[in-house]
Amino acid sequence: MIDRLARRRRMLARLALVVATLTGGPALANAQRMLVPMDDGQTNHLKAYGLTYNAIKAGLQAEWLLNYRGGAFLLPDAPELRRRAGLDGISVEAVSDAQLGAIRREMAGGNMESVPLEKAPKIAVYSPPDAQPWDDAVTLALKYAGIEFTAVYDTEVERGDLTKYDWLHLHHEDFTGQFNKFHLGYRDAPWFRELVAKNQATAKKLGFVTVPALKKDVAEHIRQFVERGGFLFAMCGATETLELAIAANGVDIAGEFADGTPMDPNSDAKMQWRRSFAFKDAHLEHSPFVNSMSDIDGHQVNVAGRRQPLGTFTLFNFSAKFDPVPSMLVQDHRSVLSDFYGVTTSFTKSTLKNGVVILATEEGAPWTKYVHGDYGKGTWTYLGGHDPEDPQHAIGNPPTDLSLHRSSPGYRLILNNVLFPAAKKKPLKT
Amino acid sequence: MVVVALSVVAGRDVRAQTESPEVLRAIELENAGKYREAIPIYREAMRTHPTPIVVLGLERSYHELGMSDSLLAPLDSVLAKFPREPMYHVVHLRTYQILRRYDALRGAFERWVRDDPRSAAPYSEYARVLIQLGRPASADSVIARAKTALGSTRDLQYETAQLRAAMGEWEPSANAWRLALANDAQLASAATYALAPAPAGVRPAIRRIFLMAPPERGARRALADLEIAWGQPQAAWEALRGLPPDAETATVWEDFGDRAMLEERFGLARDALGAAVRVKRTAALALKAATASLRAGSPADVFTLVPVGEWQSDPARAANSYVPLHVEALAALGRGAEAEALVAKYDKYLPPGQHARMARLLASAWVRSGDLARARQALRTAGADADSSDAAGLIALYEGRLDAARALLRGSRDQSADMALVLGIVSRVRGDSAPQLGAAFLALARGDSAAAAQRFVEAAERHPEAASAILLAAARVHAARNDAKRAIPVWQRIVERYASAPEAAEAELEWARALRRGGDTAGAISHLEHLILNAPESALLPQARRELDLVRGSVPP
Numbered sequence: 008m009i010d011r012l013a014r015r016r017r018m019l020a021r022l023a024l025v026v027a028t029l030t031g032g033p034a035l036a037n038a039q040r041m042l043v044p045m046d047d048g049q050t051n052h053l054k055a056y057g058l059t060y061n062a063i064k065a066g067l068q069a070e071w072l073l074n075y076r077g078g079a080f081l082l083p084d085a086p087e088l089r090r091r092a093g094l095d096g097i098s099v100e101a102v103s104d105a106q107l108g109a110i111r112r113e114m115a116g117g118n119m120e121s122v123p124l125e126k127a128p129k130i131a132v133y134s135p136p137d138a139q140p141w142d143d144a145v146t147l148a149l150k151y152a153g154i155e156f157t158a159v160y161d162t163e164v165e166r167g168d169l170t171k172y173d174w175l176h177l178h179h180e181d182f183t184g185q186f187n188k189f190h191l192g193y194r195d196a197p198w199f200r201e202l203v204a205k206n207q208a209t210a211k212k213l214g215f216v217t218v219p220a221l222k223k224d225v226a227e228h229i230r231q232f233v234e235r236g237g238f239l240f241a242m243c244g245a246t247e248t249l250e251l252a253i254a255a256n257g258v259d260i261a262g263e264f265a266d267g268t269p270m271d272p273n274s275d276a277k278m279q280w281r282r283s284f285a286f287k288d289a290h291l292e293h294s295p296f297v298n299s300m301s302d303i304d305g306h307q308v309n310v311a312g313r314r315q316p317l318g319t320f321t322l323f324n325f326s327a328k329f330d331p332v333p334s335m336l337v338q339d340h341r342s343v344l345s346d347f348y349g350v351t352t353s354f355t356k357s358t359l360k361n362g363v364v365i366l367a368t369e370e371g372a373p374w375t376k377y378v379h380g381d382y383g384k385g386t387w388t389y390l391g392g393h394d395p396e397d398p399q400h401a402i403g404n405p406p407t408d409l410s411l412h413r414s415s416p417g418y419r420l421i422l423n424n425v426l427f428p429a430a431k432k433k434p435l436k437t
Numbered sequence: 438m439v440v441v442a443l444s445v446v447a448g449r450d451v452r453a454q455t456e457s458p459e460v461l462r463a464i465e466l467e468n469a470g471k472y473r474e475a476i477p478i479y480r481e482a483m484r485t486h487p488t489p490i491v492v493l494g495l496e497r498s499y500h501e502l503g504m505s506d507s508l509l510a511p512l513d514s515v516l517a518k519f520p521r522e523p524m525y526h527v528v529h530l531r532t533y534q535i536l537r538r539y540d541a542l543r544g545a546f547e548r549w550v551r552d553d554p555r556s557a558a559p560y561s562e563y564a565r566v567l568i569q570l571g572r573p574a575s576a577d578s579v580i581a582r583a584k585t586a587l588g589s590t591r592d593l594q595y596e597t598a599q600l601r602a603a604m605g606e607w608e609p610s611a612n613a614w615r616l617a618l619a620n621d622a623q624l625a626s627a628a629t630y631a632l633a634p635a636p637a638g639v640r641p642a643i644r645r646i647f648l649m650a651p652p653e654r655g656a657r658r659a660l661a662d663l664e665i666a667w668g669q670p671q672a673a674w675e676a677l678r679g680l681p682p683d684a685e686t687a688t689v690w691e692d693f694g695d696r697a698m699l700e701e702r703f704g705l706a707r708d709a710l711g712a713a714v715r716v717k718r719t720a721a722l723a724l725k726a727a728t729a730s731l732r733a734g735s736p737a738d739v740f741t742l743v744p745v746g747e748w749q750s751d752p753a754r755a756a757n758s759y760v761p762l763h764v765e766a767l768a769a770l771g772r773g774a775e776a777e778a779l780v781a782k783y784d785k786y787l788p789p790g791q792h793a794r795m796a797r798l799l800a801s802a803w804v805r806s807g808d809l810a811r812a813r814q815a816l817r818t819a820g821a822d823a824d825s826s827d828a829a830g831l832i833a834l835y836e837g838r839l840d841a842a843r844a845l846l847r848g849s850r851d852q853s854a855d856m857a858l859v860l861g862i863v864s865r866v867r868g869d870s871a872p873q874l875g876a877a878f879l880a881l882a883r884g885d886s887a888a889a890a891q892r893f894v895e896a897a898e899r900h901p902e903a904a905s906a907i908l909l910a911a912a913r914v915h916a917a918r919n920d921a922k923r924a925i926p927v928w929q930r931i932v933e934r935y936a937s938a939p940e941a942a943e944a945e946l947e948w949a950r951a952l953r954r955g956g957d958t959a960g961a962i963s964h965l966e967h968l969i970l971n972a973p974e975s976a977l978l979p980q981a982r983r984e985l986d987l988v989r990g991s992v993p994p
Contacts, residue, residue, distance in 0.1 A: 094969050096982050151991050191574040196606045311572040406993040410986050
């Protein structure tokens with residue numbers, strides 16, 4: 008009898024423990040969670056991404072509340088997170104169970120969805136070893152937000168190091184090996200001569216005859232990285248040239264100035280677009296005197312007579328419940344953003360493959376700004392332009408100071424891409 | 438469009454008188470906005486007796502009506518008659534540029550080259566147009582072609598300089614600017630505008646090029662302006678100082694000194710105006726130089742720059758400008774007796790309102806020498822105004838008479854940082870007497886900053902109710918002397934002992950900054966984090982976060 012009573016007491020105690028665990032216990036009942044609003048109530052949108060990324064990295068549970076208050080984050084109300092939010096000037100709000108229930112009910116009734124964020128992706132940025140973080144918008148954003156990343160370049164890629172990472176970013180690299188055709192304007196500039204010399208030395212060290220051959224092989228490694236399940240995010244000239252390098256399998260698309268042999272005059276016809284991620288049937292620019300790679304870029308910023316003026320682009324409003332991935336990529340507190348130039352600023356619609364998801368476009372223009380798609384087991388996302396807060400960016404311009412652009416809607420798009428691989432995969436509903 | 442307007446205005450004033458009555462009538466019609474009536478007259482003149490004034494008038498009139506393409510046919514005829522007149526070719530290029538007909542623009546350039554193959558003008562004008570159009574690579578090709586055709590680009594230095602800057606080739610641009618400026622020093626502003634965006638890494642090379650011997654006025658002026666743009670005013674003066682000392686250079690130095698005075702860079706103003714006055718002595722320049730010396734903390738220079746012998750013969754003029762300057766210099770040096778004698782000598786010539794100011798200066802002279810009784814006396818003799826002034830309040834403070842100091846300073850309109858410090862402390866100290874605090878402020882007024890800092894620390898012990906504010910004054914004095922070693926313990930004491938005082942945030946921020954400057958990144962981060970987390974309402978929070986970003990390397994330095 009005593010034994011049975013004792014067993015019953017133990018069972019009740021265990022049950023009480025389970026209930027307490029499920030409800031969070033009395034001490035946590037009023038503020039178990041912390042909401043990081045991402046609408047205009049947020050004082051530092053960019054650092055809010057760093058807060059969330061580091062929370063996931065520390066093993067804490069996080070949720071991305073798509074389309075709720077600008078794409079808010081829900082984090083545990085942990086002292087360390089509060090401390091970091093306070094240090095970085097990030098607005099946070101304590102959320103009680105009752106408030107959370109109300110939030111979830113509101114979300115259930117609208118175009119909103121909660122996406123659990125469970126694993127911080129390991130981030131690699133393809134960048135020369137001597138580049139400053141300020142040379143590229145993504146490293147600027149990562150540094151400012153306090154998100155760790157590893158710089159990899161040709162040597163590491165050729166060594167097979169990409170397998171160590173979940174997410175890879177490319178910026179203004181020219182994967183056709185033609186140095187963005189900067190020889191046209193900068194052939195005597197010391198920085199350009201140094202850039203060429205360094206790349207030639209690396210090619211030689213890694214056993215390639217020319218820089219275009221090396222870059223094409225690097226592009227192939229990147230293609231395989233995505234095919235195996237990696238997340239690729241590229242901006243500026245890396246988008247267009249990566250595609251060209253991947254499609255130009257066995258085709259010489261580099262000018263004589265780059266590899267000593269003229270470009271294949273029939274290269275347009277020989278391109279293998281089935282290998283590329285986003286584009287098809289683009290026409291290559293054959294003139295070495297025209298600072299353009301192909302007709303993929305709609306703006307052609309460096310070609311007089313072709314250059315198109317900047318406008319604004321609008322983010323597409325996806326169904327958060329049915330298309331959570333594109334929804335994550337366009338979470339923002341602004342839906343219309345000012346455009347910004349880059350070596351590749353935009354993507355001509357006529358060169359996009361079927362099935363590419365257009366995330367942002369300029370109304371009435373023949374180009375898009377922001378595109379995404381799947382490839383093999385992985386995904387890729389391209390954002391045209393160089394720096395969202397420096398629309399006319401020119402070589403030699405001072406770096407952008409993000410503490411002056413803490414709520415930059417354009418930089419948010421970049422950071423959406425950093426967090427999206429952390430989302431727990433759900434079976435697609437469409 | 439601006440180019441069109443400028444050339445037109447110049448043309449109208451200078452050359453219009455030589456034109457026929459018909460053309461003068463056309464100009465009048467154009468000035469009255471009657472372009473349609475002016476055009477037939479200009480066209481007829483172009484047919485019968487074309488001149489640059491006529492061509493420019495027709496260009497202008499067509500442009501105003503948005504009919505620039507109508508200029509092309511008559512211009513073509515004129516060019517056939519006068520193929521080597523550069524002005525007509527310039528208008529030809531400009532018209533195609535306005536019409537955005539770039540192939541035809543290139544054709545116009547080629548025609549000009551054919552018409553005048555030994556001239557650099559077609560290359561320079563076309564290259565400028567291409568730079569304006571944002572096509573530096575094409576402009577580069579034009580310059581390279583000029584070199585082949587003409588054997589050198591000596592006459593194209595300006596275009597080369599602009600082009601290289603547009604292409605981010607800063608060093609070649611600086612070399613070209615140096616050559617262009619040697620021919621025309623007036624291009625200094627253009628050089629500054631073109632080279633100012635050069636990144637920090639290439640600036641030493643630009644400096645080296647512009648400082649190369651022999652020193653040239655245009656290059657040095659451009660470099661000085663660049664240094665100002667780059668936030669290096671001292672280096673700006675160094676660039677100008679090396680110029681040969683002649684009358685023209687003295688004018689450059691005077692201009693620089695005037696600008697420095699306006700920007701309250703008194704040390705630079707003192708050096709530049711002092712150098713100018715040594716070369717080109719005028720009474721006005723000497724007075725400016727003396728004023729700059731006084732403001733820069735070199736009062737003794739006043740006596741050599743504007744010696745008494747130069748102005749005493751005209752007492753009325755002396756009383757207006759020289760006497761106040763000398764009295765102020767004597768006061769700054771603590772030479773009360775001499776100041777008093779000077780004021781007495783010119784008293785009857787002093788303009789109304791100057792008496793009270795002289796009394797305050799005399800009082801400060803006596804304060805500086807430590808004689809508070811005579812300072813008080815000086816104020817009293819000047820009447821009620823001076824005796825109830827800020828100066829009287831400060832003397833009361835120096836004497837430790839806090840009640841009198843409070844009463845006199847209450848209505849102060851002085852918004853300087855020094856007065857804010859005084860009022861901040863005086864308002865928080867309890868009691869009517871504070872001799873230690875007075876001694877600290879007196880030491881500060883006498884320029885004995887080491888003693889002042891020490892006495893502030895001692896006074897803080899006596900006035901715990903205002904200790905944090907008094908200690909912060911001590912730390913500021915140490916910091917102003919770049920003595921972080923002594924300032925840090927004081928900041929530390931404020932942060933640790935008076936954590937809830939309003940001064941704690943400023944003390945911790947300054948402490949962190951000092952640690953960062955000293956290379957102690959971890960220490961700086963620790964203090965900045967402590968400040969941000971413990972003083973979330975502080976007005977210094979944005980500064981603290983900015984410092985934290987900098988010290989962490991989250992933003993570009």
